[in-house]
Amino acid sequence: MHELVNFRERIDEIDEKIVRLINERLGICKAVAKYKSENNIPMMQPDRVKEVLVKRRKLADELSLNPNLVENIYRLIVEEACILEDEIINSLLKKD
Template structure:
């Protein structure tokens, strides 16, 4: 839960703590992305544009529900998904050699 900060330094401390949590969650998500590569037959299955849109729609709904900006959530997720697709394509390629 967000706290009422008394200074810019306090705001930055809170953001730094959140960044640590976010990066930890990105690392965990990356482990699952790596596992997913084993189950996909080809690079089209890795890219999965229909799945990307499902995730984006879900995230926008969660943003609305939780009081986040849906536009920001979508932009962040599109960038994150693009990065993870590149990771998964590399891992999938290595698995199929």
């Protein structure tokens, strides 16, 4: 049972890192939204979304992870980033 507790503690540590990295990634997306707004760049960049998904699937495959799992996770992350960027861009437009 002690070993199971150790495994769970390690998983918890990794999960905390994952959540912190997602937070860091979304923080960068906030800066991206501001940049897009200042430079009249559309929020949605379909080619970039496709590029991210293809790269992450490839990495998953290289690491012997299920590429569909990784793609699904990244679809959620990208969706949240798009929502965040859209909200920021809209709020900046209202200030003008």
